[in-house]
Amino acid sequence: MIDPQQAAEGLDLVASLGESCSLAERLDRLEEARQALDRTPNLTAYFIGYPDGQMFFVALARDAGGRPWPGLPAAASLLVESISVDRVPRGCSP
Amino acid sequence: MAGSLQLLPRSFDPRLRPWYQQALPSPTLVLSSVLRLALGERLGVILSRRLPGGRGVVGASFEIETLERQAQKLDPASLPGPDAAATAALLAEAEPAAGGKRSQGTRLVLPLWFTAPPEEERVAFSRTLSRSASVALETRGLLEARLHLFDGFIHLIANAIDAKSPYTCCYFARVPEITRLLAEAACVSREGPFASFELEDEGWEAIHVASLLHDCGKVTTPEHEVDKVTKLKTITDRIHEGRMRFELLKAEAASDHWRAIAAGADPGQTDQDLKCRWAELDGDFPFVAACNLGGESMEPDSLERLRRIAARTWRRTLDDRLGLSQEELRRRARLPVEPLPVRESLLADRPYHRVERPERSRLAADNPWAFRLGVPELLQIQGELHNPSVARDILNPEERF
Numbered sequence: 175m176i177d178p179q180q181a182a183e184g185l186d187l188v189a190s191l192g193e194s195c196s197l198a199e200r201l202d203r204l205e206e207a208r209q210a211l212d213r214t215p216n217l218t219a220y221f222i223g224y225p226d227g228q229m230f231f232v233a234l235a236r237d238a239g240g241r242p243w244p245g246l247p248a249a250a251s252l253l254v255e256s257i258s259v260d261r262v263p264r265g266c267s268p
Numbered sequence: 269m270a271g272s273l274q275l276l277p278r279s280f281d282p283r284l285r286p287w288y289q290q291a292l293p294s295p296t297l298v299l300s301s302v303l304r305l306a307l308g309e310r311l312g313v314i315l316s317r318r319l320p321g322g323r324g325v326v327g328a329s330f331e332i333e334t335l336e337r338q339a340q341k342l343d344p345a346s347l348p349g350p351d352a353a354a355t356a357a358l359l360a361e362a363e364p365a366a367g368g369k370r371s372q373g374t375r376l377v378l379p380l381w382f383t384a385p386p387e388e389e390r391v392a393f394s395r396t397l398s399r400s401a402s403v404a405l406e407t408r409g410l411l412e413a414r415l416h417l418f419d420g421f422i423h424l425i426a427n428a429i430d431a432k433s434p435y436t437c438c439y440f441a442r443v444p445e446i447t448r449l450l451a452e453a454a455c456v457s458r459e460g461p462f463a464s465f466e467l468e469d470e471g472w473e474a475i476h477v478a479s480l481l482h483d484c485g486k487v488t489t490p491e492h493e494v495d496k497v498t499k500l501k502t503i504t505d506r507i508h509e510g511r512m513r514f515e516l517l518k519a520e521a522a523s524d525h526w527r528a529i530a531a532g533a534d535p536g537q538t539d540q541d542l543k544c545r546w547a548e549l550d551g552d553f554p555f556v557a558a559c560n561l562g563g564e565s566m567e568p569d570s571l572e573r574l575r576r577i578a579a580r581t582w583r584r585t586l587d588d589r590l591g592l593s594q595e596e597l598r599r600r601a602r603l604p605v606e607p608l609p610v611r612e613s614l615l616a617d618r619p620y621h622r623v624e625r626p627e628r629s630r631l632a633a634d635n636p637w638a639f640r641l642g643v644p645e646l647l648q649i650q651g652e653l654h655n656p657s658v659a660r661d662i663l664n665p666e667e668r669f
Contacts (some may be wrong), residue, residue, distance in 0.1 A: 182297060185326050192323040197647075218331050219307055223282025224324040225445070231275065238334045240458050241594055243308065253307070255275050 181217070184210035188220040191230055197256050200230050207232040208252060219253075229257040275306045282325070283445070284423075286416060291316040291325045292448075293472040301409040305329050322452050356432055426480045429487060433494045440480060447479035493667050498560045499655045506652065507560045514553045516582050521545040552577045556615070559656040566659050578615035578653045585609040596620065617651030644669050 187210040194200040211234050219233035235250040238243050282288050291298045297317050306313040316327035424439035432533040454462040486494050492503050525542040529535050600618035625647040644666045658664050
């Protein structure tokens, strides 16, 4: 089931990643993404697309059946993928 | 613990994804139609919402299989009571598509929320309602798919132009982004000429399409005009032909020098004459070459010097109509054939440099689009003197049109 309230709260938690200016800052806020994932068990992944073409993607390291995604170590708990560009994101200082 | 699993291709651009583009103009949450998710390539839906301040779009993905599995386990008795507002949802399956086969791509998620105890009759009613609604959703999905197809064609055209013209450095990728930023700035402006400027969904869509298609005419524009970087450039840069004529004039000067010596002239004097003629030509060609680049505006004294240089003549001894295409031969037929050898201007505007505009390229005054454009009489003017004389920039009015 998609509970819109729950999903919206999850999106709000993850939205703080939108304020991060660098990959390092986004990784510092992974805990918020993890909380959002934990609160919405039906959900596969959260992600943010940035206006300069960057992307930040966070998912649990296991699928809904509890199986780890192929290519990930068994001990991994989160799957994070990032697309970065060599530009200063909007609203960030160079 | 680190691992190696790459989901997204290197060329992945979130701004081109439907979940990003649909959420950007929407003030509320947006639920995508069914699509294939990057993670595990499974079917799913994406819930997305734009971030404040133009910081992008945040999204969450749900697998269809997971939602479906839960719906099958759903027990109406387990649905929340009257004190639990807005919490439960039902998964509605779309009616079989035409032909009786259910397509995975048309299976839809339809959330319904109960704020009162869901009695059995109400659940049955809800299921019937949800099936009807799912058909409506599917129809909407088909309409959206058509819009995406249209959007795909627009991007195809834009990308084709970018591919056609590598010098523009992804012009059609940058213009929509810059246009969107300008429109956003205009929307948030609360003073000046844009104080009351606002855009609805249709306006955003129009701006998006217009920003991608504003230069689509380049699809039919000859590449040498799209990528024109010098004034004499057509398919090749005719500065090479001009330079060879300068070389020819220098060779003629040397030939005259040796003929004069053979005829008994003073070697010292003819040598001096030769050096003078060479020095003039060596000084004039860089000037013509600079005119070809178009970096500066052509002042009257520059135009005068160009005309003076162009008036030099060289001796042509070969037929200039051999090996030409039918099209060019037809244009050259406007001039009578001159007996060889003939003296020709170093740079000249000739009738065959004027390419006529075909009727299909003209715009009728009563055209259905109400365009009011001053259409140049000729399609192209390739004059060797006319083009380098363009006062500013590189393109002449015919090429600019």
